[in-house]
Amino acid sequence: MPASSLSFRKTGTKPGRAVALALAVTLCLSQAGPAQASFLGDLLFAPTYNEEYVPGTYGTRADCRNPNSGPWRGIVGGRKSVDLRTVQFSREGCFQTEAECRAFLNYISAYLTLVFTAQCSRR
Structure with missing residues (x-):
């Protein structure tokens, strides 16, 4: 078979990875409780340590x-x-x-x- 007639399927395309990442983030955020969200919010969004x-x-x-x-x-x-x-x-x-x-x-x-x-x- 000539090389030009072979078709290769590329896995892990950018849109596929983006969907997988969005799903993983959604699952992680849905598991976070109120205390965790507050603590993470304090860490991530506090401008400076007081x-x-x-x-x-x-x-x-x-x-x-x-x-x-x-x-x-x-x-x-x-x-x-x-x-x-x-x-x-x-x-x-x-x-x-x-x-x-x-x-x-x-x-x-x-x-x-x-x-x-x-x-x-x-x-």
Whole structure:
């Protein structure tokens, strides 16, 4: 057979790879939970590191002023050492499940140097 009559099928074309990549990204993003999304958002979109920053819940779906936020209320209080001074922080969030509330406590506690209180209770 002459070489000109042979046809070769090329695998992995650019449109095929783009579709596979889009599918993989969609699957990965659908598996990310709310705490992960917030953490990744803090890492990716924070313009600079701020030592005094501790995430809050105001204006989010975990804001306790929102009547649909959920029956579980989490409260975290503590202090953080910033430069040569100590800054007091407290955060409150309301969630649908106790597991989400506990995840909130762990997430906020990671920002603090010393935690005084961390509790989840039904409101």
